[in-house]
Every structure is written in C-alpha cells, then in structure tokens.
Amino acid sequence: MREAEHLVHKYLRSSKRFPHIWCSGCGIGIFMQALVRVIDQSEYSKDDIVLISGIGCSGRLPVYVDFNTLHTTHGRALTFATGIKLANPRLKVITVMGDGDAVAIGGNHFIHAARRNVEIASFILNNNVYGMTGGQSSPTTPHGAITASAPYGNIEPDFDICRLAEAAGAVLVARSTVYHTRLLERLIGMALKKKGFSVLEVVSQCTTYTGRFLQLNSPVEMLKWQKDNAITVEKAKQLSDTELEGKIVIGVLVNRERPNYHEQYQSLLGKKSKV
Amino acid sequence: MKKAVRKQVLLQGNEACVEGALMAGCRFYAGYPITPATEIMEIMARKMPGASGVFIQMEDEIASLGAVIGASLAGSKSMTATSGPGFSLMQEHIGYASMAEVPCVIVDVMRAGPSTGLPTQPSQSDVMQSRWGTHGDHPIIVLAPSSVYEFFELTVQAFNLSERYRTPVILLVDELVAHMREGVILPTRDSLEIEDRPHPTVPPEWYIPYADPGTGVPAMPAFGEGYRYHVTGLYHDVRGYPTVRTDEVEPLIHRLFNKISKDYDRLQWFDAFATEDAKITIIAYGCVARAALRAVQQAREKGLKVGLINLKILWPFMRRTISGILENSAKVLVPELNIGQISREVKRINQSRCEVLTLNKVDGTPIKPAEILRTLEEVYS
Amino acid sequence: MNRVEIYRGWCKQCGICIAFCPHQVLEADDSGYPVVRNPEKCTGCLLCEMRCPDFAIVVNKDEESREETGSPAGK
The missing domain is CATH 3.40.50.970 (Thiamin diphosphate (ThDP)-binding fold, Pyr/PP domains)
Structure with missing residues (x-):
C-alpha cells in the first residue's frame, strides 16, 4: 500500500509490533528517528553497530531497531559498552540513557567513562523525570517542581548534565532538543564520528509527567517550550547568568582532542612483564 | 586432565x-x-x-x-x-x-x-x-x-x-x-580440553537467539558477526524480545535451570579419601578440606574409620554424591569457616539418615587438623 | 506535488505534525488524526516526518521538485 517507505522502517525489526510502547508525543521516538537517519547516511552497516541502553523509557529503544542491541541494567549501560568496545574496537558502540539512568544511578559510570575516554557515543534523553516508574523526581527535575516523589515541591537543585560531562573529560559535549531536529541530526553525526567519549544531551519531553509539573498540557506545548527557551551557544555567550536562567543552551559546548583509551591500550599490546 | x-x-x-x-x-x-x-x-x-x-x-x-x-x-x-x-x-x-x-x-x-x-x-x-x-x-x-x-x-x-x-x-x-x-x-x-560456547550453525536470517536447540543452551554469536539480535535482562521470548506471556516466561526459567540440571551426573566433582568403610565421613571444601585430610590420616593411624569428601562443586549442590555418603555413614561431620552454610544443605537432604555434626569457626583463623581430629575422637563411638 | 502519507495505525494523535508544519498543510480530523488539508502548500521540508515520534508520516517528494533539503546533517 505504501508507495514510499519511511526511511526508519528499513531499520525497524519486522518481528516487533508497532506502534511502539512510548506515550503519545514522547520525544524518544523523535530521537530514535534522528539516530536512524544519521546512521543511514553513515559508513556503518547494521552489523557494525551495537546499541546499548539502560533502564527506563529510553531503555526500550534498542529492541525496535535492527542492530546488535543490548538492554542492560539501570545506570550501567556504559559499563557494558566499555567491555564491548575494548573487546572489539571495530564495533561502533552507542549508548542511549535517560537522565535518572545516566546521572543518578549511573553517575559514577558516567563520569568515569568520560574520564577514561573510551570511544562511545552516548546520548542522554533528558526528560527531567523518572517516567517509567510514574513521574518521580530525577537529578534534572527543576527546583520547586511537584513530582510523585516531591509532593510538596522538589527541594533539590538540578544537574547540568553537559557541565558534568565537560568536567569529567568528555571530548565532545553537545545539547539539542528534539524540537530542533536538524540540529539534533547534525550533533548525532558529530558524536558518532568522534574518536572518544562523546555526550549529547537530548532535551526531550515526557508528556505524561514532566508536562504536568511544568504546566505544559500537551506534546505541542512542550515542543513550543523547547523552541521558545532554546538559545544557541553563540547567543548564550553574550548573556549573563541571570539572563540564561531557564534557557536551554543548544549546540556544541565542548569539542576537544585527547587520546582515547583504546589507542593508548594498543601501545601496551605485546608487552611482557619480566616479573 | x-x-x-x-x-x-x-x-x-x-x-x-x-x-x-x-x-x-x-x-x-x-x-x-x-x-x-x-x-x-x-x-x-x-x-x-x-x-x-x-x-x-x-x-x-x-x-x-x-x-x-x-x-x-x-x-x-x-x-x-x-x-x-x-x-x-x-x-x-x-x-x-x-x-x-x-x-x-x-x-x-x-x-x-x-x-x-x-x-x-x-x-x-x-x-x-x-x-x-x-x-x-x-x-x-x-x-x-x-x-x-x-x-x-x-x-x-x-x-x-x-x-x-x-x-x-x-x-x-x-x-x-x-x-x-x-x-x-x-x-x-x-x-587441556578447552570448551567454547555453542556457535550458530545457521545463517543469520535463520538464527533465533534463544531457541532451545535440544541441549537447553542456545547458540551464541558475537556482536558484529552478522547475527543481529537483542539481549535483555527482562523475561524474553525466543527472539530475545521482552515478554510477559505466561507461556513464554515459565519455559524460559525452566530452561535456564534444566540446561544445567540435566547434567547433574556430570557435575559431581569431588575427591574421596578413605570413605569406603568410614563410619564418620567429613564433608569439606577449600582450605578446610586440607586440614580435614590431615585429620583423617591421623585418625586412621589411630584406628578410627573415618573418611573425607572434598567438594569441588558447591552449587549445584551434589545431592547424589552427598546422599550416598549419608546412606553409608553413621555420622557426617561438616567443618566450615562460617556459621554453618554447607552443613545446612547437607542437613536439608539428610532426611534423618544419619547424624550430621558441624564444626564451625568464625574467629578469622583457619580450622586446624588437631581441632578436627579432636572432634572426630569425641564423636567416634 | 509532494504527497504526505499518514499511517493511522501507528499515529497516536499527539498533534506535533499539525502544529509545527510551517505551511499548515495538515489539519486534525474529529478524532485528532492528522489529515492533509492543503497538499499544494507542502514544500517537502520533511519537518512533520522528522518530528513524528511514531514514524507515522512519510513525505513522498515530487521527483521534479526534489531538492536535497531533507538529508541529515553531519555529512
């Protein structure tokens, strides 16, 4: 019946049932499509790619796509990714994590993966909430927000994932929203090409829970919120901290070179201790 | 070997x-x-x-x-x-x-x-x-x-x-x-005999990741070999996809157990010393088995009919081997550097066939041969 | 003319495609599903396709007016 096939369909597992499990208007699907579009235009074959996730809504992404896919434990996607990349450096290793996944329960793994600089393209879908378990506060939930686990308002400050990644040593740090799809694709492309640990924070919308505590009542309103509050890195440089309050700075935040773990390990191969 | x-x-x-x-x-x-x-x-x-x-x-x-x-x-x-x-x-x-x-x-x-x-x-x-x-x-x-x-x-x-x-x-x-x-x-x-995981013998398009080939152990390719499949810690169907279907969940957990339990006969690894005529058999493992061996040797010199089973596999628990011991000994002594862990398992399968004695030491020092020998002498009758 | 196809079976009526089409090509029907109201206005920018969280829209670009506008960045 279809005359032109959706590009994404070429990468979906035909044995999986659709529509997928995510709620109406969820940003994960938008990210997934962007990822697949970029991979389609890349030199990688389906066999080359290992797509790894943790637990949560984002954790359900890999099962839908026809790569080598791995749905790991909560927060630990990067540890599996590290083992895979070092055991077979030919593979293109990609992780998809959520905000709670990557920087709460997986925070330790995240900072050390960044420090170690294993070549992993890591994408963090930040929807500011634990969606799968019913809308509890995450490390990126805004201060004051009312959530299932902060019924009187969140008294914790929120994490800036990108600044954390930068401080920990990631060689590419970038941010986009799912609204800015073309930027999103460009940044995914950069992350996949980077020969080290790259972090792309993807500001996404949980239309079921985050929308409620931000008083944004539909996916459309949430995307408008992303559109209206996003500001490019270049513009942000001209603004004061107060002016940047509540803004989403998008674009490439850090792009630097540093020897990756694998390159350095290669120089050890063949070494034999006399001990 | x-x-x-x-x-x-x-x-x-x-x-x-x-x-x-x-x-x-x-x-x-x-x-x-x-x-x-x-x-x-x-x-x-x-x-x-x-x-x-x-x-x-x-x-x-x-x-x-x-x-x-x-x-x-x-x-x-x-x-x-x-x-x-x-x-x-x-x-x-x-x-x-x-x-x-x-x-x-x-x-x-x-x-x-x-x-x-x-x-x-x-x-x-x-x-x-x-x-x-x-x-x-x-x-x-x-x-x-x-x-x-x-x-x-x-x-x-x-x-x-x-x-x-x-x-x-x-x-x-x-x-x-x-x-x-x-x-x-x-x-x-x-x-040495070195074993490798079973590899698929079918081309990728025929490969079903968690299908039971009859042995209970599905074939496992490496990522990157062309067999693109999904791995998860969730209950999964034979394709590796998450499932909550009762007719998929239960067979999976049973297969996980059966792939090992079907080979229990092959998984009875132990060293037996002087067990044939033993009235008291010691069941031990690790460093305690070494002390027990010395104690058994010394006891034998004194004329006590005691023997030793040194367990190489702790889990799955060697029920067959241990049952045989319980059947043929008057008493069994289980010395351990804990409050009594393997001895619980021995007692569990004993079903009143013989007396199960324990010797537990938890002060951070090893059990010495003399301590086991003393216990053997005390309980030997 | 470009043709926008919608797979109703996969669509979850989120409304994103309708709201953000730069040329108001789409409109919601009574049940909230997008329908093509102004096909002639479609420029083939692909934004509806790219922003659809459910892969439920595909834009078939007219061969004659095909431009390389929709190709992913990063190349």
Whole structure:
C-alpha cells in the first residue's frame, strides 16, 4: 500500500509490533528517528553497530531497531559498552540513557567513562523525570517542581548534565532538543564520528509527567517550550547568568582532542612483564 | 586432565588462577582492587597486553562485571575477581548474566563478613550468597578449590562450564588457598580440553537467539558477526524480545535451570579419601578440606574409620554424591569457616539418615587438623 | 506535488505534525488524526516526518521538485 517507505522502517525489526510502547508525543521516538537517519547516511552497516541502553523509557529503544542491541541494567549501560568496545574496537558502540539512568544511578559510570575516554557515543534523553516508574523526581527535575516523589515541591537543585560531562573529560559535549531536529541530526553525526567519549544531551519531553509539573498540557506545548527557551551557544555567550536562567543552551559546548583509551591500550599490546 | 612432564613452579593461588584463565582462553579482565583478591588483578594487568587481551580497572565492581559481560557478548572469554564487599556489588550483574545467558567467570576470594568484615583472614562465609545472592530464581555454578593446583584447574573448568552452559560461574576461594604458595606442575595448553560456547550453525536470517536447540543452551554469536539480535535482562521470548506471556516466561526459567540440571551426573566433582568403610565421613571444601585430610590420616593411624569428601562443586549442590555418603555413614561431620552454610544443605537432604555434626569457626583463623581430629575422637563411638 | 502519507495505525494523535508544519498543510480530523488539508502548500521540508515520534508520516517528494533539503546533517 505504501508507495514510499519511511526511511526508519528499513531499520525497524519486522518481528516487533508497532506502534511502539512510548506515550503519545514522547520525544524518544523523535530521537530514535534522528539516530536512524544519521546512521543511514553513515559508513556503518547494521552489523557494525551495537546499541546499548539502560533502564527506563529510553531503555526500550534498542529492541525496535535492527542492530546488535543490548538492554542492560539501570545506570550501567556504559559499563557494558566499555567491555564491548575494548573487546572489539571495530564495533561502533552507542549508548542511549535517560537522565535518572545516566546521572543518578549511573553517575559514577558516567563520569568515569568520560574520564577514561573510551570511544562511545552516548546520548542522554533528558526528560527531567523518572517516567517509567510514574513521574518521580530525577537529578534534572527543576527546583520547586511537584513530582510523585516531591509532593510538596522538589527541594533539590538540578544537574547540568553537559557541565558534568565537560568536567569529567568528555571530548565532545553537545545539547539539542528534539524540537530542533536538524540540529539534533547534525550533533548525532558529530558524536558518532568522534574518536572518544562523546555526550549529547537530548532535551526531550515526557508528556505524561514532566508536562504536568511544568504546566505544559500537551506534546505541542512542550515542543513550543523547547523552541521558545532554546538559545544557541553563540547567543548564550553574550548573556549573563541571570539572563540564561531557564534557557536551554543548544549546540556544541565542548569539542576537544585527547587520546582515547583504546589507542593508548594498543601501545601496551605485546608487552611482557619480566616479573 | 592430562599432565605433560613439565618443570615444577612455585605459584601463589591467585597466580595459578591467572595461569588457568589465560590457558582457558580468557582475553578480557575487568576489576577493582580488593583484598584478598587483588593479586589476580595485578597479574592480569601485567599479562593481558602480552596475550593480546584486554585489562581494565573499572570504577567499581558493578562496572567490572558489566564490562566483563559486554566483552563476552563481543566474543571474548572474560572474567573478574573480587572479595565479599565487591561480590555484593556484583550480584546485580550475576543475575543479568544468568538471565541473558552470557558466559563469564567471577572469582570471590572470601573474607569473613558481614560488611567490610575481616579483609585479610580466611573465611568461607559467602557460600549461600554465591548461590542466592542475586534476586530471583536462577541457576548458578560454584566451584571451590582447595589447593593452588586446583585453583588453576578449576579456573580452566570454570571457563569451560561457563561456555558450555552460557552461565556465570563463580570460583569461591578462601584467603588461604588464594595466598598460599605451592609447587605445581602446570599442564601444557595443548593437553587441556578447552570448551567454547555453542556457535550458530545457521545463517543469520535463520538464527533465533534463544531457541532451545535440544541441549537447553542456545547458540551464541558475537556482536558484529552478522547475527543481529537483542539481549535483555527482562523475561524474553525466543527472539530475545521482552515478554510477559505466561507461556513464554515459565519455559524460559525452566530452561535456564534444566540446561544445567540435566547434567547433574556430570557435575559431581569431588575427591574421596578413605570413605569406603568410614563410619564418620567429613564433608569439606577449600582450605578446610586440607586440614580435614590431615585429620583423617591421623585418625586412621589411630584406628578410627573415618573418611573425607572434598567438594569441588558447591552449587549445584551434589545431592547424589552427598546422599550416598549419608546412606553409608553413621555420622557426617561438616567443618566450615562460617556459621554453618554447607552443613545446612547437607542437613536439608539428610532426611534423618544419619547424624550430621558441624564444626564451625568464625574467629578469622583457619580450622586446624588437631581441632578436627579432636572432634572426630569425641564423636567416634 | 509532494504527497504526505499518514499511517493511522501507528499515529497516536499527539498533534506535533499539525502544529509545527510551517505551511499548515495538515489539519486534525474529529478524532485528532492528522489529515492533509492543503497538499499544494507542502514544500517537502520533511519537518512533520522528522518530528513524528511514531514514524507515522512519510513525505513522498515530487521527483521534479526534489531538492536535497531533507538529508541529515553531519555529512
């Protein structure tokens, strides 16, 4: 019946049932499509790619796509990714994590993966909430927000994932929203090409829970919120901290070179201790 | 195992473990420093580059086993080593490896616990944790060496069993065996039987990742070989996709158990000493089995009919072997460096066939032959 | 002319495609599903396709007016 096939369909597992499990208007699907579009235009074959996730809504992404896919434990996607990349450096290793996944329960793994600089393209879908378990506060939930686990308002400050990644040593740090799809694709492309640990924070919308505590009542309103509050890195440089309050700075935040773990390990191969 | 004529070398238990791992084909090690297992990591750090393998020090033990599982999925035989506190952290991923059927070897050089406990003293107090430490029903294989050579030998076998059954295998070792030095003659690599995980024999388009080929152990390709499939810790169908269907959930958990239980006959590994006419049989493992052997020898010199079973496999518990002992002995003595863990299992299957006695020591020092001999003399009648 | 196809079976009526079409090509029907109201206005920018969280829209670009506007960045 279809005359032109959706590009994404070429990468979906035909044995999986659709529509997928995510709620109406969820940003994960938008990210997934962007990822697949970029991979389609890349030199990688389906066999080359290992797509790894943790637990949560984002954790359900890999099962839908026809790569080598791995749905790991909560927060630990990067540890599996590290083992895979070092055991077979030919593979293109990609992780998809959520905000709670990557920087709460997986925070330790995240900072050390960044420090170690294993070549992993890591994408963090930040929807500011634990969606799968019913809308509890995450490390990126805004201060004051009312959530299932902060019924009187969140008294914790929120994490800036990108600044954390930068401080920990990631060689590419970038941010986009799912609204800015073309930027999103460009940044995914950069992350996949980077020969080290790259972090792309993807500001996404949980239309079921985050929308409620931000008083944004539909996916459309949430995307408008992303559109209206996003500001490019270049513009942000001209603004004061107060002016940047509540803004989403998008674009490439850090792009630097540093020897990756694998390159350095290669120089050890063949070494034999006399001990 | 066949042994070629080779020079005797003086090795520490932890060193012998590394030798065994490398001979078994281990080419990935991830770990975190912890007493009394650290030597395994340090020696791996020295040797892996020369063996074209990977060594990595991770940020904690959870990460270590995560990396090990990842490397195994990418086709490398992989292992890690730790002690009690780290072993506790690893439980999460032991369950994952069990559920997703990823071969890997975990060494737990026990310290006395709970918590940080006694880091440098011998203990056998992780026996039950090695069986049930991770949540949920799951099968597990646990081996317990009692000498340096056995540590080598059982490490090779740990990899073989892990590959054969696609399951995590735990080497449960006490500090004495790990740190003791003994002269051993290692076999050549060629003389060892090395097993590898079953590989698909069908092309990728026919491959069904978790289909039972009849052995209970599905074929396992490495990521990147063209067999693109999904791996998850959720209950999954034969394609590896998450499922909640009762007709898929229950067969999976049964297959996980049956793939090992169907081979219980092959998994009765023990050394028996003077058991034929024994009125009292000692059931022991690890360093305690060494003290027990001396005690049995001394008791025999005194005319006491006592024997010893030295268990090499702790889990799955060797019900057949132990039942035979319980059938033919008047009394059984289970000395352990814990409050009574294997003895509970022995009592559980005893069903009043004989008297099960225990000798437990939890002060951080080993059980001495004299202590076992004294107990034997007291209860011998 | 470009043709916008919608797979109703996969659509979850989130409304994103309708709201953000730069040329108001789409409109919601009574049940909230997008329908093509102004096909002639479609410029083939692909934004509806790219922003659809459910892969439920595909824009078939007219061969004659095909431009390389929709190709992913990063190349």
